[in-house]
Amino acid sequence: MNELYAEIKNKRIEIKIISENEILLDGKKYNISLKKLEKELYQLSFENKQRQLYVKETEMGQFHTVIEGEEHFVRLQTKLEAEANKLLKKSNNSNSNKKVIAPMNGLVVKVNKSIGDKVEIGESLIVLEAMKMENEIKSLAEGTIKAVNCAIGNSVDKGKLLFIIE
């Protein structure tokens, strides 16, 4: 089951994609069907509605849609990315922002920094694959990498120390 968080305007919606035709939004189940018409034009049926809309991913996880002259901006995160950000935020607040911890169980598919590298806030440190999704873990601190505690191909458990930044 694929779990996502969506942010649209000032709202946040929890999503579980069950199948091509079933989706849970904040726990409520909808029967859906998405068809591609042309280029970025789609037709979505949900409940008794059939809506034509334009959808385009403008940046990783950022979507721009247009329906009946109205535009919307949707930001999507996997559950893992959302928790990583939350954890990092928390550790940032508790002044221990120099430790980077795995927010969830996953497979290390990419390590972007090695010992001695300078790192800035928002820079990508590592890519964790979980539930067939790649999740980028970004640094919320700046400094120099003092320790790297993982390598490509490693399976890491939630809570495992991945990096120490000095």
Place this chain on the structure above:
Amino acid sequence: MFKKILIANRGEIALRIIKACNELNITAAVIYSDADETALHVRLSDEAYNIGGPKADESYLNQEKIISLAKEINADAIHPGYGFLSENAQFIEKVEEAGIKFIGPSSESVKLMGDKTSARRLMAKNKVPIVPGTTKPITSIDDAKKSALEIGYPILLKAAGGGGGKGMRVVQSEAELEESFNLAKSESQKAFGRDDIYMEKFLVNPKHIEVQIIADHHGNYRHLFERECSLQRRHQKIIEEAPSPSINEEDREKITTIAINAAKACNYYNAGTIELLMDEDKSFYFLEMNTRVQVEHPVTEFISNIDIVKEQIKIAQDEKISFKQGDIKILGHAIECRIYAEDSLNNFAPSVGRITNHNVPHGIGIRIDTGINSNSEVSIYYDPILSKLITFGRNRGEAITRMTNALKNYLVTGVTTNIPFCKWIMEHDDFKNNKFNINFIGNEIDKYLQEKTEVKDITDDMLTSVIASAMLYNEKRNGRTYKNVVPEHNKWIVDHE
């Protein structure tokens, strides 16, 4: 009779003029810049000539090249459209000297109306009411102080050399005067190459109302009623309508008479517009005259059923105006939204890019004048107007409803457009109830920003957006993509529809 007209413009207005030429069986020749090689006006013309580089100075403003091209291809006349060279008296003079007809007024009329202080003097002399203020440029700060005291604060400093909000400053009190005066002078110098400034009383909450006039070379003057264009951002109109919802038959009689008198005062011929401001006490003041076809002419065409561009061409051929004043009446109500490539959420900043979808609305009472279609390039070189959407109804309410629905069915992607903003205005109670003036957009924009970023409830459209985005995100992450649902062997049927 003209056999060939050279259209010295681009975009939707070039296309509008091509249509008029087609109806009159005249060859439509156009010019284009390097940036416009595949532009729509090039594709729909009878003849097209590359005139130079993408910068307007090198192409659409290149007077010598345009005139020598017109001679070379044996064009009988030049239609300037709006903007570019349309109100350049020097250019018109050169066209006249080259023995080519200019589809517009004489260079003399344009000169008289182009200098704002001379126009004010001429109007005052001919009993056309002008906004209280000076009719000569102010030369010193002492003169400025003296005039401001006579007129009474707040006052407005304006450039004599041109409009468009450049060199324009509101001054609330004498303490601000000197600094504003110097700023207005230097802005004016930069924009128009001259720094003369004049002063007007600042009208606090006026409406912008203008009268369309037409005159021929045989001394006939007609008006085509008025338009209201109070909805402006950065001193530029975005939504116009005809007739004005703010005046009655008596006012209409008054302002159309003012307009005809103003046109006669400068021996005007061809199509022109007298712009007026209407104060809160319903006093009308002459603002300026636009000596060309206006962007918003379609609303007048809708309510009068007169083809203004065709009239322009016929008048330039020395024909008489095709109708008598008594022949025409107001047939209903029309509204125009100018569709711009701009971001209403970000201070109306222009947006550039390639148009990926251009699906236009259809139906009763809907007209669209477009300069683009799918795959058109919106470049940094020219005005970001994409098209004009115009609707007509038996009354204002019907025109508004049609506009709201037409905007919903108009999809332009690849650039950011002001379609959502226009729709928001159509649905705004103060717009519907005619409670607005030229400060409306400035006053309401914060409310728009708030509504577009914060909501109380999640709407169905928001859910639709979230579901579709989530499904696509998920598919991509799983290495799959949605395929077109139309089978290949069926495609021609769909294309045919």
